[in-house]
Amino acid sequence: MKRYAYYLLLYLCNHWITHIPSLHLRLWFYRYVMGFKIGNGTTIMMGARFSAPRRLTIGSNCVINENCVFGNRGGIEIGNCVIIGPDCHLRSGDHDINDPTFPPRYEPIAIGDHVFLGMRSTILKGVKLGKGAVVGACALVTKSCGDRDILVGVPATQIGTRRGELSYLPDWKPLLQ
Secondary structure, three states: OHHHHHHHHHHHHHHOHHHOOOHHHHHHHHHHOOOOEEOOOOEEOOOOEEOOOOOEEEOOOOEEOOOOEEEOOOOEEEOOOOEEOOOOEEEOEEEOOOOOOOOEEEOOEEEOOOOEEOOOOEEEOOOEEOOOOEEOOOOEEOOOEOOOEEEEOOOOEEEEEOOOOOOOOOOOOOOOO
16 A cells, blocks of 8 residues: 555656646645755746655755756755756666666765756766766766866766856746746
8 A cells, every 4th residue: 555655646746746836835745745855945846756755855045947857766965056957857776787687776866065957967876966066958977076077968078167156046936937
């Protein structure tokens, strides 16, 4: 019976709640029903999908744009003041292709403060993005990076280092989103 309740909860979250045009109602559900730890001032736009209850921590003053996918079975931790562009995927699991039983493998993803993920970027299991890192649009991040690294491409490679003070507070709360 627990298994059915688990999948019913995920179905409700990913096919109903995510489409309700009320940020406050969605955040209430994510915090108190799904068990996600979400900081104050954080916005999660409509269309976000999740693979498990709990195992997701999002800091304060973050903006998660529309249609992001969180494969959070292995755990995802997002720092403060992070901006995640539309259609991004964070996948904390994969499968062992060399094992005949094709078992799942999980490793947490850790994203530091003031990180920016460009639209449609993908972060894979075990990756740690340092404070202030920038991931370009459509990049595929397979390896961890340091503070302020700028990554682009498939697979992502470092092309530079971010300069300047990182003191901004993202504050995007559109009406009916």
